[in-house]
Amino acid sequence: VFDVLIVGGGPAGAASAIYAARKGINTGVLAERFGGQVLDTLAIENFVSIKETDGPKFAVALEQHVKEYEVDIMNTQRAVKLVPGKISEVHTATGAVLKAKTVILSTGARWREINVPGEKEYRNHGVAYCPHCDGPLFKGKRVSVIGGGNSGVEAAIDLAGIVQHVTLIEFGNELRADAVLQRKLRSLPNVKVILSAQTTEIHGDGKKVDGLSYKDRGTGETHRVDLEGVFVQIGLVPNTEWLKGTVALSKHGEIEIDPRGQTSVPGIFAAGDVTTVPYKQIVIAVGEGAKAALSAFDHLIRSGDD
Numbered sequence: 001v002f003d004v005l006i007v008g009g010g011p012a013g014a015a016s017a018i019y020a021a022r023k024g025i026n027t028g029v030l031a032e033r034f035g036g037q038v039l040d041t042l043a044i045e046n047f048v049s050i051k052e053t054d055g056p057k058f059a060v061a062l063e064q065h066v067k068e069y070e071v072d073i074m075n076t077q078r079a080v081k082l083v084p085g086k087i088s089e090v091h092t093a094t095g096a097v098l099k100a101k102t103v104i105l106s107t108g109a110r111w112r113e114i115n116v117p118g119e120k121e122y123r124n125h126g127v128a129y130c131p132h133c134d135g136p137l138f139k140g141k142r143v144s145v146i147g148g149g150n151s152g153v154e155a156a157i158d159l160a161g162i163v164q165h166v167t168l169i170e171f172g173n174e175l176r177a178d179a180v181l182q183r184k185l186r187s188l189p190n191v192k193v194i195l196s197a198q199t200t201e202i203h204g205d206g207k208k209v210d211g212l213s214y215k216d217r218g219t220g221e222t223h224r225v226d227l228e229g230v231f232v233q234i235g236l237v238p239n240t241e242w243l244k245g246t247v248a249l250s251k252h253g254e255i256e257i258d259p260r261g262q263t264s265v266p267g268i269f270a271a272g273d274v275t276t277v278p279y280k281q282i283v284i285a286v287g288e289g290a291k292a293a294l295s296a297f298d299h300l301i302r303s304g305d306d
């Protein structure tokens with residue numbers, strides 16, 4: 001029986017593992033893909049104290065740091081079911097059942113893709129998902145933001161201060177963002193909003209993005225916009241499908257946590273992009289992971305099991 005079983009091996013899970021193991025308690029990490037989203041990232045320039053690194057390097061460093069401690073890492077294993085209890089169970093896709101006194105859920109999230117030709121080919125070569133991360137790479141260039149909800153409009157406002165020009169493309173016939181954001185957006189001279197537009201293709205020269213095509217849903221005509229970057233902002237999906245009916249989830253499917261990382265179920269904690277914590281960033285996931293591990297340790301000493 002683990003004292004702490006961490007499900008998810010991204011930055012949040014890695015931080016939880018280090019903090020738990022340093023308490024000398026029996027710690028395990030179950031991860032489908034150790035490293036998490038950073039494995040799909042090129043440059044990382046906002047992890048405080050590391051001026052610049054890249055995703056795969058960062059993922060290796062995470063794993064090496066965790067391996068400094070006695071942590072049972074179970075990589076390439078997917079959790080499919082959680083059964084909370086005094087001793088909770090985590091069932092894996094291969095049929096194994098792991099038991100733990102406390103569980104930390106850190107299964108992260110994934111960006112919703114638009115699934116058009118060019119998106120996969122030019123991912124990280126002009127196609128981006130995170131304006132806080134990749135915005136500065138497009139300084140002085142032309143970009144588009146796909147999606148007119150709060151995240152799309154916030155991204156467009158943010159990017160307008162860095163890039164030369166932003167074209168915001170919304171599928172529906174109106175923006176869905178809060179009125180105050182829409183007002184701010186409309187006041188910016190270097191942003192153009194196109195409504196009722198369905199993105200049909202992202203173009204490139206074989207190496208990087210050089211344009212985008214969309215269909216005007218009113219007229220049916222297709223138009224091309226020349227640009228260097230495309231930010232897809234149509235939603236971040238938390239990896240919580242396997243948790244339905246166990247811990248409380250928000251309407252967006254994120255695990256609801258309190259400021260200590262406690263979920264609605266005692267002994268079950270959560271951290272990082274999978275939770276309701278705002279701003280999905282590595283530095284934040286790491287802090288949240290550390291917090292959840294300290295809360296789990298606190299739970300163990302208070303329940304008198306350790």
Ligand code: FAD
Nearest residue numbers: 008009010011012032033036037079108133272273281282
């Ligand atoms: P994740 O990194 O998503 O890790 C989740 C972990 O859970 C993975 O190990 C996954 O395999 C595992 N998992 C999921 N489901 C299961 C399951 N059912 N069973 C077992 N394991 C499971 N942030 C920055 O701060 N700076 C950047 O420059 C930056 N650039 C980014 C670029 C891209 C392209 C992307 C996609 C994200 C970027 N981010 C960046 C965001 C950052 O990567 C995330 O905020 C961070 O990785 C979140 O960490 P996490 O541990 O919460 O989740």
